[in-house]
Amino acid sequence: MNEREMPVLARYFDREFKVETVKILPGQYYAADRELMIVTVLGSCVSACLWDADRGIGGMNHFMLPGYGSANAAPVAEEDLARVGIYAMELLINQLLKLGASRGRLVAKVFGGGSVLGGMKHLDVGRHNGDFVLDFLREERIPVAAIDLYDDCARKVHFFTSTGKVMVKKLRTLSNDTLAKREKEYVERLGELAHAGDVEIFRERR
Numbered sequence: 001m002n003e004r005e006m007p008v009l010a011r012y013f014d015r016e017f018k019v020e021t022v023k024i025l026p027g028q029y030y031a032a033d034r035e036l037m038i039v040t041v042l043g044s045c046v047s048a049c050l051w052d053a054d055r056g057i058g059g060m061n062h063f064m065l066p067g068y069g070s071a072n073a074a075p076v077a078e079e080d081l082a083r084v085g086i087y088a089m090e091l092l093i094n095q096l097l098k099l100g101a102s103r104g105r106l107v108a109k110v111f112g113g114g115s116v117l118g119g120m121k122h123l124d125v126g127r128h129n130g131d132f133v134l135d136f137l138r139e140e141r142i143p144v145a146a147i148d149l150y151d152d153c154a155r156k157v158h159f160f161t162s163t164g165k166v167m168v169k170k171l172r173t174l175s176n177d178t179l180a181k182r183e184k185e186y187v188e189r190l191g192e193l194a195h196a197g198d199v200e201i202f203r204e205r206r
Contacts (some may be wrong), residue, residue, distance in 0.1 A: 009024060017158070021036070021037045022036060024039070025062065027064065028062055029060065029062065031095040031099055032057070032099070033055065035161070036162070037159065037160050038161060039159075040062045041155070041156050042062070042154060042155045043126075044112070044114060044126035044129065045063060045129065046129040047060050047110070047111050048061055048089060048092065049108065049159045049164075050142070051109075052100075052105045057100060058159065058164055059092050059095060059096050061092045063083055063085045063129070064084075065129070066125075067084055085129065085133060086132075086136070089133070089140075093106070107164065109144070109147075110134065110147055111168060112129065112149065112155060112157075113150050114155065115151075115152050116152065127150060154170075
C-alpha cells in the first residue's frame with residue numbers, strides 16, 4: 001500500500017503553515033514520504049509520531065485504548081483495530097516500512113494521555129495509554145525524541161512528516177464539544193469492555 005492507496009481522510013490546505021494537511025481522528029493513522037502536515041486533537045487518547053530522518057518519511061496514529069493481554073479480554077472488531085494501541089502502532093510502522101522507511105532508523109515523539117474528564121480521572125486510562133506507548137517503544141528499541149504526556153489538558157498536535165517537526169498547543173479548557181462528547185463515549189465504551197473482559201496494557205510475549 002502506497003500513500004495514494006491509504007484510506008481517504010479529511011484533507012485541506014492549511015493557510016497558516018502553507019502546507020497540505022491531513023486530519024486524523026481516533027482509530028485513524030496516516031503516513032507520507034513527502035511534505036505534509038498531520039493534525040489531531042487529543043484528550044485521554046495518545047498519538048505516536050514516527051519518523052525516518054534519512055528518508056524524510058513520517059506518520060502519526062491516534063489510539064483510544066492501550067491494548068489487550070488477557071485471555072478473557074473483549075475481542076476487537078476489525079474496524080476498531082487502529083483504536084487499540086498495540087494494533088495502532090503495528091499498522092503505522094508497517095505503513096512507514098511500505099513507504100520505504102527503515103525500522104532501525106525510526107524515531108518517536110509521543111503526545112496525549114491527558115486526564116480531561118472526571119470519569120477519565122477515575123479510570124486513569126490516559127495514563128495507561130501513555131505508559132503503554134512508552135513500554136512498546138522501549139521493547140521495540142525505537143528511541144523517543146520528545147514526550148508530552150499526562151497532565152490535565154487536551155492537546156492539538158501538528159506533525160510535519162518530511163522534517164519530523166512537531167508543534168503542540170495545550171488546550172487548558174475543553175471548549176471543543178466534539179472532543180468532550182468523544183471522551184464521554186470513551187468512558188461508556190470502557191464500561192462495556194469491563195463487563196466483557198479485562199482492559200489492560202498488552203505486553204508481547206517473546
